[in-house]
Amino acid sequence: MDPSPSSPVPEYKPTKTQEDQWVVESQIFHNYNLFCNSPPNLQAVLLEIQRDNHIEYLMKGLRNLGPSFVVLDANRPWLCYWILHSLALLGECVDVALERNAIDFLSRCQDEHGGYGGGPGQMPHLCTTYAAVNSLITLGGRRSLKSINRAKIYSYLRRMKHTSGGFSMHDGGEIDVRACYTAISVASVLNILDEELTQGVGNYILSCQTYEGGIAGEPGSEAHGGYTFCGLATMILINEVNRLDLASLTDWLVFRQGIEGGFQGRTNKLVDGCYSFWQGGAAMLIQRLHAATDEGHDSAESDEGSTSSELSDDEESDSEISPDQEEGHDCEVDQVDSASIPVHIVRRHTELPPLFQSHALQQYVLLCSQMEGGFRDKPGKHRDFYHTCYCLSGLAAAQYSWSKDADSPPLPRSVLGPYSNLLEPINPLYDIVLDKYYEAREFFTKASEL
Numbered sequence: 001m002d003p004s005p006s007s008p009v010p011e012y013k014p015t016k017t018q019e020d021q022w023v024v025e026s027q028i029f030h031n032y033n034l035f036c037n038s039p040p041n042l043q044a045v046l047l048e049i050q051r052d053n054h055i056e057y058l059m060k061g062l063r064n065l066g067p068s069f070v071v072l073d074a075n076r077p078w079l080c081y082w083i084l085h086s087l088a089l090l091g092e093c094v095d096v097a098l099e100r101n102a103i104d105f106l107s108r109c110q111d112e113h114g115g116y117g118g119g120p121g122q123m124p125h126l127c128t129t130y131a132a133v134n135s136l137i138t139l140g141g142r143r144s145l146k147s148i149n150r151a152k153i154y155s156y157l158r159r160m161k162h163t164s165g166g167f168s169m170h171d172g173g174e175i176d177v178r179a180c181y182t183a184i185s186v187a188s189v190l191n192i193l194d195e196e197l198t199q200g201v202g203n204y205i206l207s208c209q210t211y212e213g214g215i216a217g218e219p220g221s222e223a224h225g226g227y228t229f230c231g232l233a234t235m236i237l238i239n240e241v242n243r244l245d246l247a248s249l250t251d252w253l254v255f256r257q258g259i260e261g262g263f264q265g266r267t268n269k270l271v272d273g274c275y276s277f278w279q280g281g282a283a284m285l286i287q288r289l290h291a292a293t294d295e296g297h298d299s300a301e302s303d304e305g306s307t308s309s310e311l312s313d314d315e316e317s318d319s320e321i322s323p324d325q326e327e328g329h330d331c332e333v334d335q336v337d338s339a340s341i342p343v344h345i346v347r348r349h350t351e352l353p354p355l356f357q358s359h360a361l362q363q364y365v366l367l368c369s370q371m372e373g374g375f376r377d378k379p380g381k382h383r384d385f386y387h388t389c390y391c392l393s394g395l396a397a398a399q400y401s402w403s404k405d406a407d408s409p410p411l412p413r414s415v416l417g418p419y420s421n422l423l424e425p426i427n428p429l430y431d432i433v434l435d436k437y438y439e440a441r442e443f444f445t446k447a448s449e450l
């Protein structure tokens with residue numbers, strides 16, 4: 001039927017997001033076309049991690065924080081972490097002078113009542129506390145680890161604890177899933193996690209899982225990759241992951257990978273290199289949870305049959321799943337030695353393939369986010385240390401998401417490009433390079449025994 005002249009078909013007007021999507025897709029596919037139409041020797045170069053350029057960019061950034069890290073802003077512990085962790089992923093150490101400078105600067109950010117601020121004299125904040133602690137662990141060594149005042153951090157975390165079960169980002173600050181993650185991650189890695197801190201956290205995170213399956217920043221908000229990583233990692237660290245609807249979380253997460261190869265942070269938004277870690281790291285955690293329950297079984301069979309992702313505190317008791325856990329009900333935190341969970345996560349490997357298209361993600365990071373030094377969100381954007389850190393962390397998550405066991409490196413087929421692209425392995429729960437995590441674990445276990 002002809003449309004009536006009195007009601008003409010409205011002119012099609014794309015939304016701003018659709019227009020952005022077309023521009024981004026055309027830029028991304030331009031990069032991919034360039035790659036496909038290049039001779040093999042050039043293709044090999046395009047897929048290579050430009051290690052030297054990245055190291056130069058990162059070292060310059062570290063030095064530019066100032067001889068005494070005097071740049072004025074509230075983000076310096078974050079800058080330290082993003083740069084130091086990126087260097088560690090690339091297998092690079094910093095020299096003694098820079099290391100001392102970083103330790104001294106971070107010590108000056110430590111508040112007299114506990115926690116770290118964005119700079120010396122600034123109010124302590126959970127995000128900068130997380131960034132400072134992860135930086136000092138990444139630097140490693142006695143001097144660095146000893147500089148962290150665990151007793152005061154514990155009292156700071158207790159002060160940030162809110163009656164809702166969550167945490168405030170700072171005195172009088174907002175309560176959200178980031179605050180839960182940063183508080184629990186710091187407490188866990190420093191070996192000061194106890195029931196006073198974990199109480200009610202699971203309920204709070206659970207109230208943030210949305211109808212889509214992902215996790216939002218606060219109850220009633222939209223599911224987002226950043227918060228999904230934070231919520232999932234927190235639930236694993238407090239040993240309550242079983243309470244989440246992991247099936248719908250997994251569905252939501254895997255559909256966030258776009259045809260561009262990268263991940264988007266939320267439905268109908270653009271892909272962005274930093275979600276390589278927030279989504280890719282979360283996918284790696286879910287895969288490790290499967291490994292935890294699949295151990296000793298045929299993976300395909302147990303993939304269908306397993307209903308619980310609860311982690312128990314020793315290898316033998318892995319099969320002892322209580323009827324409650326079997327049905328996915330609440331679990332009892334105090335039965336479990338939460339301190340052993342982070343090691344279980346990194347020790348358990350699986351022959352299950354990654355939950356996402358690992359090569360496609362690596363291709364996005366290498367061909368679209370990688371610059372002559374540093375990484376970016378997407379073509380057309382500038383590089384920065386945040387995206388460099390999370391593109392590299394996501395790349396590591398993709399490379400290590402398919403290895404046969406904890407002690408063997410990934411097979412060459414898991415690594416896109418030359419095998420020399422392989423980065424250092426991480427503990428995805430904290431996003432800390434694995435050998436630095438083990439060093440800190442040993443140090444803070446002994447510190448507790450004293």
Ligand SMILES: CC(C)=CCC/C(C)=C/CC/C(C)=C/COP(=O)(O)OP(=O)(O)O
Binds near residue numbers: 178182224227230269
């Ligand atoms: C450890 C720690 C503190 C983690 C933080 C996690 C994290 C990255 C949260 C994301 C915050 C957020 C709502 C971004 C949306 O930005 P946007 O609207 O610009 O981006 P989008 O379009 O991709 O959603």
Ligand SMILES: [Zn+2]
Binds near residue numbers: 274275
């Ligand atoms: Zn981003």
